[in-house]
Each structure stands twice: as C-alpha cells, then as structure tokens.
Amino acid sequence: MARFHQDLWPIRYKPLEDELLSSWLVRLAHGHGLKVQSFCNMLYGNKRQIWNRDIDRLAPQWLLDDLKLHTGATQMQAEQTTLRIFDGVLVKHYREAGPLQWIQLMQMYHRKREGYGQQFCPICLQEDKVSYFRKTWRLAIKTMCLKHNCMLMDRCPQCDSAVSYHRIGMGQPNHVEFDPLSTCHECSFDLRAASAKPVKVYNEEAFDWLRRVVSDIDDFSAGKSVKIDLKEVSLFHHMTAMVSKERNRYHLGQHVADMVGADDYVPINTNRVALESYQCHVRNQYMQFAAWLLVDPQVRLHQACRARAIRHNFLLRDMKDPPAWYEDCVNNRIATRARPFFERRHKINLDSRADEIDLTY
C-alpha cells in the first residue's frame, strides 16, 4: 500500500516570488486551518518562540530546514525567503540585533510590531492570486512599486496600525478560513482596498537613476543574477543620510531642494533616528535628492561645497570603505564621473542598447 510521504505536510505551499519567510509560514498555517501561533507551538513547542522576534531577519536555520523538509521546497527556495540574502549586498555586517543598513526595523515588542517596518503595495496585493508579502517591502531603499508606479504604504489607512499579518486571527479560535494576509489584524480593513499614491518626481534624471537601483534590487531579491556592489549602495546610504540631516549650519538637503525646486523638504533633526525608520515618502524624497547628487557628483558635490551646504571633509567622513572613484572625486576634485551604480546592468545595456546611453565616462 502506498503510504504518505512521512515528512510532507498535506498542505505544502512553496514560497512565492520574493516571498518573506513570515508570509510563507503564515500562509502554511492558515492552509492547515490554524493560526500561525498555534501552528508553531504545535510544531516547535513553547520554548522556541518565533513570533516575538523579527523572524525574517533571524531566520534560524532549524526553521528553514524544517519547512524545507515538510513542504518539499528546495534549499534555494527556503533560503531565498530570508533577509539574510542581503548580507554583503545591501548590508555590511549582518547580525541578529541592532540596525542593519537598508533594512527596516521591526522593533518587536511582545509579538507586536511597533515599528512600521513592513511596507506593501496595495495594487500588488490586489493582483496576487493569494496575497503575500515580499522581501523587498522590508527594504528602506524600496519606497515605491515600479510595476505600479506608486508609493509603498507602511500602515493600515483606516487605523494606522503597522502591518502584522502574523497576528491575523488572534483572539479567534482555530478553525476557519482565515482572512487573507492583506487584512489589517487590528481593524480588519483589507489593505488591497487602500488607495495607492503616485510617486512625486523631483528631478527626472535622479528619479530614473533611483528607479534603476530599485529595479536591480527587485531582480536580485527575486533570485535573478544581478550584481550589486555593496560599496555603491553604502555610498548611496551615506549620501541619503547626509541630505536627511542638518549638520551645524550645513544644509545639504535644503541645498538640493533649492536646486531641484522642491518646497516640501523637511530635515530630520535628530541623529538618533536611523534612515531605516523614516516614513516612506520622506525616505523617497531623501533618496531622490541623494540620487540627484550622485548622477553628476563631480559637479554637484563640489557645487554644494562651494555653496557651503556641506563641508568638504564630511563627504568622506564616517565612510569606512568608499568606492575608489568616489574617493578620487572628493579628494582630487578632478572631473571623474560617477561610475555606473551597478556595473553589470550597464554592461547589459552596452550590449543591447549601446546607442541609447552615453558610454564616455
């Protein structure tokens, strides 16, 4: 008599494209008709608490191994669900606690997500056959959905709660068909019905540059082979942080705002808040400003120095390992042009659309 495969669960969904571990796990639990907490308690007992931590970041190996075993997912599929894949790509030193470059903080407190670290695109959720959450939606560098040309959101528009799909069904018995993951755990608003806002473009060139960065990161996160240079993304992070803050009497952000004609710039006037916890539209503006500087750095950075918007030595300060071209550009004040942000994509362009781009760097 044919027996069931001993280890396989009857419901063995595989991770969807770019799906987060937490999203996958909640879908699996709901597929079994269980709340995710009950499901995990049943499987891993009370000792191995999962939901009081940021599991997408922690992603313990035993959990991945277990899910792989029971769902028949491949090693690759399981590993791809964690934010660890950004180690050495967007993040310098991946660790379990403390801030991580470009990764939104969850600020877990007793299973409650206090921080607005989980963003989403309402139209993506709408178009999903089964609503699920993406890894890129946890990235501070991603503030907009390229597919739908809209800003991401990071909270329920009805009650302002942070997104916590793992709390769906809490206080309800295990039975039923749980609401889809797009449901606000607090007020049951369906995030698919949220109206997406268009992206405000301050400067076309800078915006295109940012779009390309986000597009590369989307591709990387979806498992496509894209080379992303950690030094370049770190520089971008550095530059975004610089435009976000006023240092003494130096107002780099305001300078860029004046240059691009933005009248809605407000700096973050504290050093204690990390870029990763800024609101989505604020981050988007700062990133567009930083992008504007990096599109033509040898001109715009020196122009900013001359305008006393920034002190020249701030440009390299706090940067541990800047890209060589940037160091050159700052130190020698010579006309080097910014190297392509992600070399590989430009190489592809070079092959396929050589006539469309300027190759004389």
Next chain:
Amino acid sequence: MTNIEATPSAKPKVKKTQSKQVSETKDQKSDLAHDLPYPHLNSVARDLMKESDAVRIRAIRQGSWLPLPHAKEAIERMEMLLDYPPVTRMPSLLLVGASFSGKSTILERFLSLHPPDVDPASEIMTCPVVMIDAPPRPDIADFYSRILDAIMAKYQSRAASYEKYSQIKLMFRQLGVKMLIIDEIHHLIAGSLNRQREFRNALKSLSNETKVCLVAAGIDEAYNAFNADPQMSSRFIPLKLPSWRTDQNTGILLATLQKRIPVKYPSDLDSPESLLTIVNRAEGSLGDIFDLVKEVAVAAIQSGEEKLSLKLIKGIDWVPPSRRKNYRPPL
C-alpha cells in the same frame, strides 16, 4: 501481505479480450491435462513444478491473486461511489461481515488503488480516499482526530470538537477528499443510545457538508445500529460479505486454492476434516485461511512430503489470529 485481491478481470474492460485469450490457452492445456503430469494442478502451478523448491516456495509465499466475487463486487461498488457527483445526500455503503471476513483487506486494497499523491513538488496533497478505524467508543472528538491524523493534518489534540470539524471541512476541500472509509464502525454501539445518535448525526453532517461518500464496515451489529435510524438506513446501502465457516463456500475456496499450490501429490484440502481444521485454526478469517494454507504448503515442500496432508494441517506451528496483536499501521 494479505493475498485477497480484486480479480484482474474486474479491471478495465479493454483488457478483457486479452485475458480471455489467455484463459482459452489455459483451457486447451487442461484438455490435454490427462497426458500431463500433476493433473491435480492448474497450468500455472504445473509450470512451477519444473522449478526448484526455493522458487516454488517463493511463488507460494508471494500468493496468487484469488478472484473472490464478493471482493470484486465491493470494490466495483466503491469505485462507483468515488465517481459519484456531489448531490444533496451522498450515497454511502455499509460493508457487513463477520470478524476476519476480509473487510479490512478489501478496504485497504481499495485505498491502495487510490493513494494520496506524495509528490513533494505539488503544493497540496490530493487525497481522494481517506480511511480510518472508528474510535472504540462513539466519541466524536476522537473520531475527528482520527480523520485529521489520517490526512496527516496538524491540529491541537485538545481543541474543541467544532474546531476539529471545521479543520476537517477545510482540509477535505483542499485535498479533494471524495470518500471516507470507516472500518470497525460497530464500535459505535459501545456508547449509550444518545451517544450513538450523536455519532450518527456527526456522520450525516460530515457527509452533507463535505460531499464525501462514506463507506462504513463492521460486523452485523453495525447493521442493526444503522437501521435504528431511517435516515441512515436509506443512505447506507448494505453489502454483506460471506462468512468463512465449515460450509460449501469455504469448501469451494479450498478446492480452488488446492489447484494453485505447486506440490507433487494431490492434497487433502477439500476433505471435510481438513476444512473443519482449517476454519477452526484460522478462526474463520479469510486472510488467515490463506496464511495457514501457505505455511502448510511451504512445509509440504520443505519436508519432502509434497502434499498438504491433514497431519501437516493439524501439526503445523502456526499462531491463530486471536492470539496475535491486531496490528494495523496507521494510514
């Protein structure tokens, strides 16, 4: 392994012509049987006589599928139910027969014809047929747990009945369950009349709400318990399995078996005394009758006696089913 099977001719009709040809050639051979050695054997067994003892013993242990009309009918009826479109009141089958009359074997055979899919690449297991043993008492929570166990669902064992029930409905729909087989259904009699009624109602709701066909199997008392409820008796169509006592039925069975066992000399299987001994030792269990006869046949070859003699049947060291642990692995 048990050795009762649906007859091969109960399988797809297309193959029928083929098997007919085969049986014709067999018949021609048996016409010439007088001139051949071992006239007490059928052609397959006769061919085996050319082989070594080891090969013969192996063939015996492997068992030849014996077409049993009642098993064939039960399986055909179940196939029909499995194909039944969802209607308000799904038809159900009640398989009634004495203990060890081969009910479980038929059910397991049917289950093995419709195994769940175990492809790790699929997102959801498809599982058309689910089989459980009824709980020893009509305890609905236990009943639900057994179903959830059978489909390997994760559930909280202490969860309330209605939670388990909801989970079953959700899982049945996802896994595409079409038939629930409940063996040992007579256990429900072990409860008070109230409990029995509750249990029957649970069966009805499950069938109505999930549109699965139920196949219940049990001893005669199950039939009476079901008939106490007109709704149940109209829904459950009974199918009675023959019992294996010292009667003509068993005599024919043994005579058929005898032709298939490759030993040199005609055996005593069809003598009234052998019949009595075998039925008593096997306690009327069909599977055990096969088992016992197989062991006797092996002993007949190993001892060189080459005959299933009454002496061997009486003397062989063999544990009757009542003294064995009634073991069946969980689905």
